[in-house]
Amino acid sequence: EYAPRELTSLEATTELETLWRERVGDGLGDAGYPVAPTQDGDTLFAADGRGLVEALDADSGESRWEVELDTPVSSGLTAVAGSLFLATRNGEILSLDQADGEVQWRARVTSEVLAAPQANQQLLVVQAVDGSVTALDRQSGDERWVYSGPRPSLTLRGTGTPTVIDPVTFAGFANGRLVTLDNRSGQPLWERRIAIPEGRSEIERLVDLAGQPVLTQDGRLFVTSYNGRLAALDAPSGEVQWSRELSSYHTPILVGDYLFVVDEASHVIAVDAGSGNEIWRNEALEGRSLTAPAFATDHLVVGDVEGYLHLIDARAGEIVGRTRVDGSGIGVRPLTDRRRIYALANDGTLEALELRQ
Numbered sequence: 001e002y003a004p005r006e007l008t009s010l011e012a013t014t015e016l017e018t019l020w021r022e023r024v025g026d027g028l029g030d031a032g033y034p035v036a037p038t039q040d041g042d043t044l045f046a047a048d049g050r051g052l053v054e055a056l057d058a059d060s061g062e063s064r065w066e067v068e069l070d071t072p073v074s075s076g077l078t079a080v081a082g083s084l085f086l087a088t089r090n091g092e093i094l095s096l097d098q099a100d101g102e103v104q105w106r107a108r109v110t111s112e113v114l115a116a117p118q119a120n121q122q123l124l125v126v127q128a129v130d131g132s133v134t135a136l137d138r139q140s141g142d143e144r145w146v147y148s149g150p151r152p153s154l155t156l157r158g159t160g161t162p163t164v165i166d167p168v169t170f171a172g173f174a175n176g177r178l179v180t181l182d183n184r185s186g187q188p189l190w191e192r193r194i195a196i197p198e199g200r201s202e203i204e205r206l207v208d209l210a211g212q213p214v215l216t217q218d219g220r221l222f223v224t225s226y227n228g229r230l231a232a233l234d235a236p237s238g239e240v241q242w243s244r245e246l247s248s249y250h251t252p253i254l255v256g257d258y259l260f261v262v263d264e265a266s267h268v269i270a271v272d273a274g275s276g277n278e279i280w281r282n283e284a285l286e287g288r289s290l291t292a293p294a295f296a297t298d299h300l301v302v303g304d305v306e307g308y309l310h311l312i313d314a315r316a317g318e319i320v321g322r323t324r325v326d327g328s329g330i331g332v333r334p335l336t337d338r339r340r341i342y343a344l345a346n347d348g349t350l351e352a353l354e355l356r357q
Contacts, residue, residue: 002265002287004305007322014299014311014321015356016341020061025052027348028331029072033089034114036076036332037344040098044335045084047073048348053086053101058337061352067101069094076116076332083138085124087113093126095141105141109134115161115212118169123183125164133162133171135186145186149173161212161251163221170221170235172209178223180238190238195228210249211292214259222259222273224248230261232276242276250292251333253300255314260300266290268300268312280317285310289329296336297355303330309343309353325351 025048028035037046039058047053051069056062075087083104084096091111095104111130118125123144124136131149136142149171160172168189169181176195179188194209214222220241221233230252231243246269252261259273266288270279289305299320300312307329311321326345335342339355 004287004289005284007308008284010319010322012321013357016309016311016321016323016353017356018323019059019340019352019354021349021351022056022061022063024048024054024344024348024350026050027328028346032331032346033072033074034076034332035073035086036116037335037342037350038077038079038084038116039335039337039342040079043079043098044342044350045077045079045098046344046350047077047086049073051088053077053084053096055098055101056350058340058342058352061350065101067096069103075113078116078119080119080138085117085119087115087117087126091128093117093124093136093141095124095138107136107141107143110146115159118162118164120164120166120183122166123164125162125169125183127159127162127171129159131159131173133169133181133186135169135183147171147179147181147186147188149179160209163213163215165215170213170215172211172213172223172225174209176209176225176228178209178213178221178233178238180235192233192238192240194223194231194243195225211251214252214254216254220273222252222254224250224252224261226264230259230271230276232273244271244276244278250290253293253295255295258314260293260295260314262290262293262302266304268293268302268317270314270317282312282317282319284319289331291330292333294334294336294341296341297339299355301334301336301341303332303334303343305329305331307345309334309341311355321355323353325349 029049054066055064074089135144162171179191230246291303326349328347
């Protein structure tokens with residue numbers, strides 16, 4: 001629907017210096033599984049779609065360990081308190097020791113998992129492609145509860161990623177609804193419709209909440225939906241504070257009073273988090289299948305289908321820097337750590353870069 005725009009020449013005001021480049025296995029595979037890397041302290045954790053998992057020194061890129069699992073990896077990675085969590089194509093959840101990659105426990109959920117498992121103090125919460133949400137004990141992998149969400153006959157490839165805090169889990173579903181689950185029992189506390197299916201065909205009626213809800217310290221939730229709305233809600237009650245028509249399957253990011261969203265056309269949009277009013281919109285990368293945005297020192301960072309990494313001034317909305325990681329494309333959101341960016345290309349090339357102004 002959106003033809004990719006050709007990149008025009010750029011007078012860069014921000015440079016990206018490569019610190020190191022490494023190769024992580026065979027990459028994300030032909031199906032483009034969203035095996036996004038993660039960071040904990042000075043260690044990066046990355047995997048390929050085949051089942052190789054590797055820990056790397058964030059400063060040098062040197063490998064600290066690598067293990068070959070006996071099953072292909074399908075989800076992004078999550079590193080918490082000495083453990084590394086991931087999911088597989090056959091619905092298995094694994095906990096690995098961050099120190100050496102040894103498997104601590106395995107658990108089974110109802111179906112394939114594409115969303116990175118999410119942890120709080122006690123639980124690991126997993127959303128599967130069949131619409132179910134399962135809570136496992138973080139230490140043992142024992143099942144605590146299962147919530148069976150709705151699943152329309154046709155959905156986007158993927159699911160939303162739940163947002164988990166100690167008392168509750170916020171989960172978005174393919175029918176356009178956001179549900180808050182009590183972490184003690186898995187029972188819903190409230191639910192709100194974010195997007196309403198419209199149209200005659202199943203394709204027209206797709207309304208997936210495919211991103212992750214963004215929760216603020218003052219109790220606001222920001223939620224995107226495909227063929228639906230961008231909405232701000234009061235987290236305790238679910239009451240909608242504002243909404244605007246906007247179709248996105250990406251997770252937004254909140255920086256100060258700015259909420260940044262990449263929509264289905266790969267337009268990058270900044271809105272006022274308090275009112276929902278649009279502040280700026282950049283359409284220069286339309287149709288380039290951008291990743292969800294990341295943030296690094298006053299800049300938005302997005303990857304695209306041709307493997308370019310773009311820097312956008314967060315205040316003005318202008319593209320101020322660009323580099324190419326690999327022609328295989330960038331399909332997962334870049335990792336950022338202050339001025340540093342870690343970009344994983346689809347072929348497994350992992351590059352660490354630093355902003356220079």
